[in-house]
Amino acid sequence: xxxxxxxxxxxxxxxxxxxxxxxxLQLWYHASELGNPDAMYQLGRIAYEVGEMADASSFWRRxxxxxxxxxxxxMAKLAAEFExxxxxxxxxxxxxxxxxxxxxxxxxxxxxxxxxx
Numbered sequence: 001x002x003x004x005x006x007x008x009x010x011x012x013x014x015x016x017x018x019x020x021x022x023x024x025l026q027l028w029y030h031a032s033e034l035g036n037p038d039a040m041y042q043l044g045r046i047a048y049e050v051g052e053m054a055d056a057s058s059f060w061r062r063x064x065x066x067x068x069x070x071x072x073x074x075m076a077k078l079a080a081e082f083e084x085x086x087x088x089x090x091x092x093x094x095x096x097x098x099x100x101x102x103x104x105x106x107x108x109x110x111x112x113x114x115x116x117x
Contacts, residue, residue, distance in 0.1 A: 005034035012039065032059070037066035044074060053078070064091070069098035076103060 012027030044059035095103030
């Protein structure tokens with residue numbers, strides 16, 4: 001990932017924090033095009049919040065494929081919303097293996113449910 005991508009992502013976070021959502025989105029799109037998974041994750045969050053599930057999934061999948069554990073976890077949660085247990089487990093395991101504590105917990109809950117404890 002380039003320094004330009006990281007700078008655009010960080011500036012986007014600053015703009016978002018200042019309430020400049022439009023500017024933040026433009027910076028995150030640019031950073032995303034340069035391969036920044038954190039920007040992809042943020043774009044996924046915005047898409048999800050406005051009900052654009054396909055876009056959210058696309059951004060999170062790209063970020064997850066780049067190794068971002070938080071995006072893997074979001075993919076697992078999205079799969080759970082659509083009751084796709086296979087995808088939920090796949091992404092939960094990937095997120096847990098990448099160190100996401102929430103995914104680890106959810107895998108424990110899934111195991112407990114399978115054992116009917």
